Amino acid sequence: MTELSEGRSGALAGAHLTPLVGPHDVRAVPAGQLAAMARDIRTFLIEKVCGTGGHLGPNLGVVELTIALHRVFDSPRDAIIFDTGHQAYVHKILTGRAAGFDHLRQAGGLSGYPSREESVHDWCANSHASASLSYADGLAKANELRGHRERSVVAVIGDGAMTGGMAWEALNNIGASQRPVVVVLNDNGRSYAPTAGALADHLHTLKHPGAHIGAFDRTRPPNLFAQLGFVYLGPVDGHDTGALQGILDQARLLRRPVLVHAVTVKGWGFGPAEKDEADCLHAVGTVDAVTGRPAPATGPPAVSWTNVFGQALLEVADEREDVVAITASMLRPTGLYPMAVKYPERVFDVGIAEQHAVTSAAGLALGGFHPVVALYSTFLTRAADQVLMDVALHRLPVTFVLDRAGITGPDGASHHGMWDLSLLGMVPGMRIAAPRDSGQLRSLLREAIAHEAGPSAVRFPKGTAGPNIEALRRTGSVDVLAESGILDVLLVSYGPMTQQCMEAAAQLVEQGIGVSVVDPRWVTPVAQELLDLAARHRLVMTVEDSSRSGGLGNALAQHLRDHAVTTPLHSLGLPRAFLTHGTRKDLLTEAGLSAAQIIYAVLRARAGKPLTPDSSTDGIAT
Template identity: 65%
Template structure:
């Protein structure tokens, strides 16, 4: 059983519901705080267990967050949390308890911190290792404004501290003793997985020394006064350390040691980090809420990640030169099977995307073929390395971009909406988007066989749909449908996992007497000349894709058509030029116009010579201004 420890009983004189703001929290007697911590854990287990979300990290920071809000006066004092994996308790203590039933739901409480939700939330970016740089800018601004009494506190996990950006910030923060800043290092030995590298060894050494002395260490050498290590589940000790840190009025590092999943046995014992993020679970057992008999009756569909993991392992067995690299995302990106079979050929370098890519470039220079498995949204952080360290040298590095397109409940900074746009400007880059499991296996093999430059595969978050067979393959392009009894009015180009939507749109068009050809280009960039020939044979070409318009397939096809003097108008149905909120993936796609009826409506209006103004602003306008009929 996984009953949470420290849970309050109904007779407790205090209640979490009394905490409507951090000011109320400061009225609690110290002896009441352990009871409050137990209530918070019970609340999180019940609510996050019902909706899904980041459970393990937040269970580990209950006492730390209580202490932070008792010592500092948010929002006058700024608390900067390095991504919202550890922000749920902060949400609870800042008046959002009644919204936790809507966590990760459309229009509900955000998975991460949100400036729109509360003045206590400064940043909402879910990309790690950024908090210290925010703090550096804030403390400089406070110093210039003469605001000496408003504290700046940055809370960062040891996993996030493996990112290079964090060390760039430490280099600046520690060099200015006149600018007080407090860095709280939440050291639980894990991010998604155990923290790797020399930093993990150094922190382990500091934990072993304990508080007997404050030895010289990497942080003191960077200019920080170091306090701790402090027991991160002892509120009194935490408050004492934080008060002292504030009183020093200089850069201070407070080393706090916590247990990920604290108070929930299943999560504490979670070696595989299954409780880092959970779906709906049974709070009493920690197991998935779906009954076993229901799982047996309806086996879970395969994810794109699992299909990739299986095929990569097969390729690794065939090719000794194949290696894999990831940035602290071994399990989420599907590298675990290969790591277990070939531990010397899989490298987890920590939350350090820039280093990941350039390290892969070095591996390629050494005669190997690296596969970089990374979330699409995190590739944004390493654009310069892709461009200058990989592509400029024409190195054979394959990027497998998990969670490309709309991801769903994780929110705006997790959607993989920009990778195609970024990669499209990289000379020599080839980008593929499989429509099903067979094409994923096929395209992965094609990608790692390329030796004269980089390649990338875009994989969505959803489960893999059943295979869609092609009628024919023409110069690498799969023809999925040709209208038999109608003229070929429109070429529908289905990118990635959109064929089901596009084929349904083609059926709808036929009901209106419009014929179509549906193709899957497989490789999106560079634009296949055969796709241009097909476009030239139709009245209209329409691309459907889960990327933003600028730099997407539609804009690339329109430009290529213009360069080739092909007059067929090109219309793009795509994602909006905006930050999308969190919500169910299918709902977000529908709202963006990426549903069969919306695609068909866009086509009909374009063929009628009308602007698709009744479609959402997210889709249907020309890929190049003035090119719509």
């Protein structure tokens, strides 16, 4: 591979390239130098992403495709939208942002997804799958209404994201129009895992030798996209810049809905990614730029929340044949892989289709099974209607397991699991648990699956599960973790914030302030024992790694009012805002959720002062 250097304005310059400031420079590169340019970009990506962490495999697979897009289309005049957005790193390089990769996904640094704040070439900050085609449909309509008929709109979507229902809603509309929308189907045969289902079978037919199907060739088997109104072009080698450029130029000139079928290899050009059958190094932490492996652990191996859940679910599945599991194209990331290996017939990966996953779970429950739906917290919000109307309305025993709840860190605003509790808290009959440690995760998962009168949810954060925090005693369903004998302050915590509360309580007790720390275990329904404890203290403070709007603090305050409990209650939690990317520790501190900040809030509350000088209903604390 050729060496990379940095050109003016921090833009990328390879051994044979002039410095790239924007797409106009990409179009000026002679055709004979494009292969060297692609090699330079891959070298750059491997070195930078292995050093900072980020989405490596998806970006290595779209280097030539992105170069070709910027040589054919005139961004930002022509809108280029990347579905999910985690494969937009090459796009960022070609639009003059290479210098930012030294701080990729770090506080104040480059976002790991498209960002309207970063560049006019990023039309939307999309990072949830299957949305690009709807954006494209709307932009094409806007161009038509404004008389910009010469402009094109391009949506780059993977075969994994194409399995999402929203993508098909958009295809239905785009195909019936005559607007110039170019859908580039980046077909690498997988999302996190290999793409499954009827769409994958159809794409295989289109790629198979002898099965090339033209849009109007009635002698061939039917082409689904052609039947939906698209001109189908392809399949084309997604790693041949010249071939891509030719077919994309043809699509641009047609001035109507076109689907370009580009066949790529995820992780292309980096041996460790190509050989990684699990996820092609889809998303990596800091890893070796030669082997693709993390640095050897220096201490005892850390146990992630996800792994604890996976093993705990397998134990329950061993005991109960009616327990089944569903995920949306995230078998390994959500911890279902161990169960899928042992009980493949009882684990269902439905593709990137959270709405379908939830209602399919409802059908399984109607059929006498107890489904466990394992999703990232941020993705459950896409299926809010299905949770409400398809599961809860029927009081069905479905357990939702929400990984990456609360602050997740470097993936930023779209991936923080901040809203699940607020949304699920409104669902009638929904029981929500938040384990403070791995022992409680095992216990609460069993309790959730044992609940047959309606839906339940178990939420836990990203990262490593800390040491178990043993309870002094349990009253009802509430664990009392610390008590000093003086009933001054009741700290109510759940989930991972319990450790900070314990640290804060110890220091407050040293200052002569009586503090009790309790973990309700079940956030909803609010336990009567929690109300009784609140009534016996002079001040109640809730601490949660969730949005304060609709969180535990709000629910407990409402119950205190309903039961005429007059103890003042203050809540600490995440603000009603879109939080940026950074480390989990730093973002929690910014939200006022460190042990020191909890102490500060307690002292101000006891003095009758606002918890922060500029407290408001949307602030960190009131």
